[in-house]
Amino acid sequence: MTRSLAVTINALGLYAIAFVLAAAFAAQLWLNELPCPLCLLQRTQFALLAVGPTLNVRFGPHPSHYALSLLTAAAGAAFAMRQVLLHIMPGDPGYGSALLGYHYYSWAFIGFAVAIVLIGAMLLFDGQFAANGEPKPAAAGAFAHAAVWLVIALIALNVASTLLECGFAACPDNPIDYLLLKRSP
């Protein structure tokens, strides 16, 4: 695998992360389902998952950049599994609505597991790494530039969204409205 192909695949990964973050926003805005603290935590891990591909796009593919994504995906999978286990008992309706039969936290676990497998597969190709082991800048095109800025914009939107939802206090366990927009009686 060449360095330029690896950079393109990393840019595709950034678009996949952008899709996940946008889908979470869509559920929040259209279905008016506010994310719980564990849901937000999984969302932070999807956002943090973008750091590795961003470094790969800017500095060229490097094993340590993939390691960042692996650590993040492992933490995200653990957080999602925690929420799956909280609702695993028979008769438990789960938290929020289901999409194609699975709740969002189940999809999140699947997403993190897929990320781990894909990152492992990418690490199989030594040809993408610089011969001396030092990161070398890669020539990123407009496709990759757009992917990075799209993800940064979506993460910045989450800053505003969580501020509106939680205000300046701890986020409620079962949020039903935006605390910062709530008018005091």
Place this chain on the structure above:
Amino acid sequence: MEFTALFLAITIVMLVAWCGSRTIALALFAATLIASVATYLHHATDALKLAF
């Protein structure tokens, strides 16, 4: 509030990774990942109703 801070930290990590120093980006990433795990441990207080 803690999640606003986490998302803000990740935004800064992404901006540094894209525009700034690689070393600083790696250090900020480590701090943010540790902060997210700490936030998880703070929130994961409900007992799991499991029986094996």
